[in-house]
Amino acid sequence: MQEMNNEKKPLIVAFCCNWCSYAGADLAGSSRLSYPADVKIIRVPCSCRVNPMFILKAFQRGADGVIICGCHPGDCHYTTGNYYARRRMSLLFSMLDYLGIERERTRVEWVSAAEGAKFSAVMNDFAGKIAELGENKRLEDLRCKD
Amino acid sequence: MKKIALSNIDLLYKEIAGAQELYLPVKVAGATNFKKFEDGVEVDIKSLQTVKSAKDLFFPQSEDMMEFKTSGKSIEVIDARKKAEPFVLFGVRGCDLKSFEVLDKVFLAEPVDTMYQAKREAVTVVTLACNNPETSCFCKVFGVDASNPKGDVQATIVSDEMHFEALTEKGEKLLSSLKCLEDCEGKGVEEEKAQIKEKIDALPFVNLDLTNFKGENLMELFNRPEWEELSKACLGCGTCTFVCPTCQCFDIRDFQTNAGVKRFRCWDSCMYSEFTKMAAENPRKNQMQRYRQRFMHKLCYFPSNNDGEYGCVGCGRCVKKCPQSLNIVKVIKKLGGNK
C-alpha cells in the first residue's frame, strides 16, 4: 500500500466539446458516475478547436494521456467540426505512432450530452489503460519534470 | 612522442573516458557530430568534419543560465550554470582549433563570459591533422595549417597508427596518464605533414584574395551592388550560422516549466528576421541586409575590432551545407580582390 501511494499518479487531459461531451461529463457528474480524479477536463467549443499543439503541449507538461471528446459524427453543434477533428486526429495519432509513441496514450471518443454513462465508462477505461502504460517517457520534456 | 595502432584506438577512448569525460566525433543516424564517448557509440574520425563544429563544447546550442522557482507569490532565483569538470575534446581539426581563438576574442574579452570560460579552461584539446583535406577547405587563407594544428595534444595519423605529441602542460599530463599508448619517435609524422601541405596547396580555394576586406573601405564594401545578387537565393535559414565554428550570436530566452521559469541561452542567427527586431523597428529589413551583415562581420567588422583577425577560419562547412549553395567563398571571390 505504501508503495502505491508513492507512485506518481497518471495525469490525463481531456478536451471536451462544449455541446456534447462536456455536457456528457456534467451528466456523468449529476448521475454520480465516478471516474478517476486523474482526468482533468478542458472545455473547448468543439472538438475541431483542439489544435495538435495543445496535445503535444499537454504531453510536454507531463500529461500521460490525452483524450479528445466530441459530439458523434453527424451531430456536431457546428455541423461539421468533428468531421475535421476526426481527420486531424486520425493523422496526428498515426504520426505519433509512427514516431514510436504509444498509440494508447491518445484517444478520440464521441460522447453525446445524453451519454453520461458512456463518458464515465470511457474515462475509467482510458485512465486504466494509461495507468498500465505508466509514465509518459517518449514525449516528455525533462525540464518540466523537476 | 607516443602512438597507438588504429586497430586499438578504442582502448584509448575507453581509457580517457575512464578518467574524465571525452567528446569526439560520433556518428549517429549517418551524421557525425561531437558527442560524449560512451560504450557502443560509433566513433568517426574518418570524416574530415563534424556537421556542427567543436564550438558546441564551449558554447553549446542551448545552455541553462538560471532558474526562477515560483511558489505562490514568491520567486526564488537559482543559479543553473553547470560546473565544468575537466574534459577531453578529441579529434579537433585545425580550422576548429583556430575558431577557438576567434571565439576567445569575443567571450573572454571583458566582460568575460564565465560560462564559456569555465569550459574553455576545463578542456584538454587533442587536435588531429587533416590527412585528406577537401575541395571545400580554404583554411590556409586564414593562416591555418591543417597539417600541424597546435592543440594541447597533436595527433597525426600515419598509415595505420596514430601519433601523439604533447604541446602544452595539459597535453603532457593527459598523454603521460594514458597507459595504452606506447612511446615512439614519431616516425613518418613529418613526412605525413608535408604530404598534407602539398594536398592543401592543390585545393581550389586556397588562394582567395582578401585584400579588399580592410577597415578603411568599409562603406564602399557595404554599398557594393553585388550584395543583391549574392544574397538573392538566400532562404534566411540559419544553417550557415549553426554549422559555422565562429558564429557566436545567441539569444536569451525563458522557458516556463511546471515549477517556474528556466532562463537559457541558445544560438541565434543573424540570418533570421527576428534577430535585430527591436521595439521601434527592425533595422535590417530584408535578407540582403542580413546576408551582407554576416559576411561584413566576418570579413570586415571583426578584423577591424580584433587586430586583423578574421571571423572565418575557412572550414568550408557553409560551402557544403548551404541549401542553395551560397557561401563565403562566393562572397570573397566577388568582392575580395583579383588575385
Next chain:
Amino acid sequence: MQRLKTAMIEKATALLTSGEVSKVLGWKKGELGFDVEPAVFTSVDSLVDFTYDAFCGANLSKYLVEESKKEGKILVFLKPCDSYSFNQLIKEHRIKKENVYTVGIECQGKVDPYKLKENGIEFVTDASETVDTVTVNGKEFKKEEIILGKCLTCTKKLLSYDDVISFNEKREPSLDRFEMVKKLEAMTADERYAFWKDQLSNCIRCNACRNVCPACTCTKCVFDNDNSGIASKANSDSFEEKMFHIIRAFHVAGRCTDCGECSRVCPQHIPLHLLNRKFISDIDRLYGEYQAGEDTESKGPLTNYTTGDVDPSDVFGGK
C-alpha cells in the same frame, strides 16, 4: 541536357528581348561545378551565367512568393516537381499568377552532391547526362546511384504551363516512394522510437527544412512567434525536436507536394520527407489518393471530410 539548356536560354533571351518578361528565374553556375544556385537574371547579358544541368535540384517555386509581388513579369523555369509546388502556391493565393510566365522543363533526376562526394568527386569539371546515366569528370554513373533521394521516387509529370520545353525524355522512378514509410510502419514501436530518436537528435533547428519548403510560406512561423505559445529557437530538450517536426509536418499535411526539398537541404541528412510521406500515405489510404499541387482548385484532405471517414481509433485497423 545541353540542348535543353540552349533552348531555355533562347526562350529567356526571346522573352526578355520582346519585353514580355523583365526577369528570369533560373539557376546560376557555381564555383565547384555542382554548387549551382537559384538566381534572377534581369538582362540578356546576364544570361551568360545561366545554367541548367544535372545539379539544378533546388525548387524555384517558393521564390515566386516574393518575386511575383514585384513589378514586371518574371519568367520561371519549373521542373515537374517544382510545378506542383507552384500550383499549390497558386491555390493558396501566395503567388500572383498574372506576374509569372511559366515554362515547364523536363527533368530526369538531379545529382546529389553528397553521393558524388562519396564517389570521390568533390569538384566537377565537366558533366553530361542521358535519361538513365550521368557522366561526371569522365566517370559514368547510373542515375539511381547518384541522384537525390527525392528524385529516385519521382513520378511527377509536366503539368500545364504557359510554355513547355521537352524532348520527351522521361526517367521512370527506381523506387516506390512509400517503401521506407512501410518499412518503418512494419517495425515495432520501440524500433521506430529508436530510429526517430537518433535521427531527430541530430536536428540543429537551423530551419533549413522549413525555409526551403514551398508549403511553409507563413509571414511568421508559429515557432518564431513568441505569442503563439509554442515559439522555440533551439532544441533545448529532445521534446522540442519532436514538437517542431510533428507540427511542421502537420501544418503542411495535405498541402505538401512531396517535393523533397526538406531532406535535400538538411545539413544533418535527417530524412524529414519520411514524416511528410507518412501523412501522404495515410491520406491516400484513409481518404483516397490525393496529390497536392496537381490542380489549383481542389479542397485539400484536411479541409474536407466525408461522413463515413474512419475514426481515429480505427486508423490502425481496428481497435
Next chain:
Amino acid sequence: MQKIGVFVCWCGSNIAATVDVKKVAEVLKAEPGVVISENYQYMCSENGQALIRNAIKEHGLTGIVVCSCSPRMHEATFRKTAESAGLNPYMVEIANIREQCSWIHKDIEEATEKAIILGRSAIAKLKLNAPLTSGESAVVKRALVIGGGIAGIQSALDIAEAGYEVDIVESAPTIGGNMAKLDKTFPTLDCAACILTPKMVDCAQNENIDIMTFSEIESVKGFVGNFKVQIRRKARFVDEKKCTGCGVCMQKCPSKKGKNEFNMGLNNRPAIYIPFAQAIPNVAIIDPEQCLKLKNGKCGLCAMQCQVNAIDYTQKDEIIEREYGAIVVATGYKPISLENFNEYGYDTYKDVVTSLELERLMNAAGPSDGHLVRPSDHKEPKVITFIQCVGSRDTSGCGKPYCSKICCMYTAKHAMLIREKYPNTEVHVFYIDVRTPGKNYDEFFRRAVEQYGVDYIKGMVGKVYEENGKLMVQGSDLINNEQVVIPSDLVVLAAAIEPNPSVRKIATMVTASIDTNNFLTEAHAKLRPVESPTAGIFLSGVCQGPKDIPETVSQASACAAKVVGLLSKDKLKCNACVSHSDEMLCTGCSVCANVCPYGAITYVDKEFRIGGGKTELRRVASVNEAVCQGCGACTVACPSGAMDLKGFSNKQIMAEVDAICKR
C-alpha cells in the same frame, strides 16, 4: 497588474461534502494575481451574487473565477453578476468543481486537490482573458415553420397572430399532418377534423401565413435572426393559383389505381387528386408515377376538362430562397415500419391493421365511409383484439426503447368507440402497462373498462396466426397466469411512433442536435424544452419527443411565444467568442475559409506598411463576427496561427493545459 477574485461555492453540501471548500479558497488565494478568495454556501443565490458584486467593487477586481457547478449551468448567471458590478462579463471563468469533481469523487483529499487544480486552471485562463463585446445583427422579422401538422399549424397561427409573417413548408400536398387522419380524439371524443380543419382554414386565410405544400427544405444557411433558406417547391403539375378544387379532373382521370395515402393505402385514388375534402390548399395534384400523360404522353383528359386551365404538365421543381429570423421544426412522426414484427402477421394478414389504419376504417370520410369492416372481406368484425406496445418500450433492438406515449389512450378510445357503436363486438386489449397520466385520462380509461366492458389482458402476444378464417391471437395472461388464444376477426397493432425520417436531414441543415432515437434535442430538458441548442431553432411537437395532441398544441404555442420573443427584437447580440484574424500573420491562403461551416470568412486586399515608407498590398482573412459561431475549426486549419478564437484562444487553452499539468 491583474486583480483576481476567487469565489468558491459550497452548493450546499453538493460540493462542500466532498471538497474542502475552505482549503480550496485558501490555497487559491496564494496564486499570483489573486487578491481575494471567498467561499460561500450558494454563490448563485442573491446573497452569493451580492458577495461577488461587492468584492468586484471593493477590490477593483479585473476578473473573477467562480469555483462552482458546470458553466453550462451558471456561467451566464455569473457573467450577469459581473456585468452588474461593472466588470466585463467575459472576465469570468468557471471552475467546474461540482459535476466534474465533487459529484464523481468520494475521497475528500483527492477531490479537494482536483478542485484546486481546476481552480488554478481557471485562473490561468482568466489571466489571458480579454474583455469582449458582442456584436449586433439585425433580425429578419419572419419565421419558417417546417411541417404543417397540428404542431406547425398551431405555431404558425400563434406567430401570425402576434403580427409576424410566417411560412409553413409542408412536404405533403396538404397541411393537416397525422391529425387530419384521425377519427375522434381522446379524452373528449370530439372529431379530429372538426377541430383541426378550422385551424387549417385559419392558416390559409391569415394574411401573415404563406403555406407552401408539396415543398421541401433544400438548404439552410446563416444564423439566428438571419437564416437564408432554399425551399424546393416540387412540381404538382397543377397551377395552385388557378385550381379551384372543383374535382372534375378527379372524376375524369382514367388512371384510378393510386394508393390513397390519406386513407393509409386502404383504398385507391386517381392520378390527379385532392388529398381529402378539406385539404388546404384545396388544390389538385398529379402523381407523375401514375399519370398516363406524364408517363407516356397519352391522355391529357384532365387538362381538357379543367375549366380554368390549371393543369400544367410541364411544371418543374422550383427553388425559392427566403430569409427568416427563426425556424420552427415541426416535422412530426410516423408509425414505425412493422417488418421486424412478423409474429403479429401484419404483412401476411389483411385483417391485421395498425391503429392509424383503424382510424381511417372508422372515419366517416374513410374508405368504408365510417362503417367498420374488415379490409379482407368488408364484413363487420365480431371480435377485435388490440395489441399494445408494438415496438414501443422494446429493448430487444427490433423496436424503440421509449414509450410512444399516445397508444394507451388511443387504444382505449378505439375500444370505447367500437363498443359504443357496435355493442355486440367483443374487444380485447393486450397490454404491458396502461399509462394514463393526463387530465381526465385515467377516468377515460376506466370508463372503457368499467362502462364499456373492454377486456384488458395484461400480457404480451406471442403470435397471430390464421385458423378456420379466424386470426388466432396467442398471448399470455399474466394476472391469471395462463396462456390464452383469442380467435379474432380483426387485430389492431398499436405501432410505436418515430420521428419523421426527414428530420435528420433537416437537423443537419439547421445544425440542431439529435438524439439516438432521432428526436431533436432540446436546449435543456426541463428549462428550455422548446428550443434547440442552436440559437434560432425551435422545436414544436413530436419531433422533440412523443406527445399527444393537447401536449403538442401547448408546446407549439410555447414555441411560438419563443419565436415571437425573438422576432420582437430589432437587433440580436452576437456571440462574443468569435474568430478573428491577426492580419500581420495572415497569409491569405484560404485554408480557414475552406473549413468554415458558416461562410463567415472572406478575404480582402489590404495595404500594409513594410518599413522604409513603403507599403504592400496583402490578401488577408476577415471574419464576419455576426456570422461566426465560434467553433474554432479555422483556428486549427490556420498554419500561421493568425486565426484565433476569442474566449478560447490558443494561449488560453495552453495556459489551462499548463496549469492542469503543474504538479
